[in-house]
Amino acid sequence: MIVAMMRVMALDLLRDRGALVMAFALPAAIYLIFASIFSGTAGDKLQLSVALFDQAETAGSRRIVSAIAGDDRLVVALRPASRAGLEQAVRRGDVDAGVVIRSDPALPSADAPVVVLGDASRPVAAPVVVGRVQKLLGDNQAGAADRTGAAPLVELAQIARAAHADAPTVYYAGAVGILFLLISASQGAMLLIDERRNAILDRLTSSAGGLAKAVSGKFLFLTLQGTLQVGIIFVVAAALYGVAVMDRLAGWSLVTLAAAAMAAGAALLLCAVCRTRQQAQTLSAFLVMILSAVGGSMIPRYLMPRWLQDVSLLTPNAWAIEAYQDLLWRGSDAGRIALYAALLVGFGVASATLAWAFLLRERRG
């Protein structure tokens, strides 16, 4: 009996590719992603992008500019022409922090010669940059002048924000919202599998509307369901943490509808290509975990290695999170928010269209 039970379970597992992937491939893939992320946050390997502005333009300041540019922990992503430009880059989230060299570090001064500008949405980044710059100053003996009683070499400053909420509450409202959008849209779209299996879809598609209207109806419902779901998350965020949704209601509605449309389309495509609920559940769990881990729903993107940050920009999770950050925290220009919304809607509509095409091909045998 025991052997028979073991055999039937082994056969069941071996013949279910989805279960095999879930059992053996997914854990390793998830481990690799989390290992990559957390090995990057350990401090000695964390690589941060900075904007660098040399306001002093002295021999000593140029030495420290060269040192920062040559450092393997700091990536000089931008060299703005003014402090205002640097502040804007930090505010927009284009870089993790900004470094302003106000005066020659080798000369005595009342103020700290170097200012590191950080943003509350990346709370770890600026202090790490401060530590790194201090080390570079020491290594280059830039601070060799007698600074007894003077200000420290490096000063940490934060970008001023009008927002009342903490940055993480804004970040995770978006990150959790997109995560649950994907989960609930996948669950909702699984009705499509039942409808195919028991020929309901045949009935629906032979009706006046046809397949296109059947898919469109599902797409719209899942989009509205997702909008409501994310709406509830942000209502809680606004009520308890002061996230300024009402101040940006139009933009929030646009981004939320776009994110919900993305999840609806992706879920319909997933359920169009899967033959059984079990397959769809396995595949959706796999995809949602991977997308959420890589896309920043679990861990902020800036803590990831640079290569993974680049990869994460290909995920709809990152588009949605960045759009909410731009809208509710950074106050970025409407063009960038519209771009992310367009990417999300495009992804959703393209996925729903592919689902329709797949189902049409299936119906025609």
Place this chain on the structure above:
Amino acid sequence: MTDAATMTKPEARKALDGNGAAPVVRVRNAVHAFKGRGVFSGLDLDLFKGEIYGLLGPNGVGKTTLMKAISGRVRLNGGEILIEGADILREPSRLSAIGFAPQEISLYHHLTVKENLQVFAGAAGVPQAADLIRILMDETGLAARADQICATLSGGYQRRVNICVALLKRPRVLLLDEPTVGIDIDAREAIHRLLDDLRRKGAAILVSTHDLDQAQRLCSRVGLVQNGRIGLEGRPEALVREAFGDRLEVVAELRAPADAPQRAALEADGFAPHVSETQWVRYDAADAVDVADLQRRLSHSGLRVREIRVREPDLSSLFLRGTQQETAP
């Protein structure tokens, strides 16, 4: 014995449709293959107003495919399907005349009867759906269960709802794929009464079924799908009479399969293999049946006979003979 395949088509149709009306559904020279295997090879079928046509045949001969083709869900590789005289490929709007109840219970099981009908009526764009749903639930005996969740209904009631959905478009043609499979006798009788009522109201009904008793009692005409075409076709009683005349079916059921000499003896005695290795059949004139003598002769050949049954042949006799001819080498 007359070849039933040659006696039916124009004569039977003329007899059935004496006023010369054109068929509501006409399938002409249908050709279809699935995954490289031919399903139809020149199949013809006519369905007239006010008739129930039983589509018979073993599994895999294409009964469901034919229904799907008529309802526009499968596109044939060749031939044409006319609904009320118009080709469905050129005038797909003609498909609105068709209601199709698939073999599966194609319902939302977590919704009530009424909610299911509302959903499908909405999808079909049925005007004044609320009134129609009420009328249909009355007609199909579902009114008392309107608010019951479908998953909690008996199989028979689920079948009724399945058919009721197909009636939402008030179709002039109703296609029913195995409408009584897996339900008890009472439920089957209720569905028979429903279909007969629809027929009397003028619907043209095409039913695929394995239930030959059902086909014999319910159908105005039946057709046996053989080798990709309609082989036998006609009124059930006429087909049986034409094939067997006044003869009776004599089935010898053995206790064990016959060996080679015993098989030769059975065949020499006019028997042919029946539904299993232990059953053999022959057809005798009514006044020539002598069970005691037959029992004696079979026992003399060394056969251990469990019983000998004598009865009037029916559609199942014809069906078995037809399918055996089809599978014979």
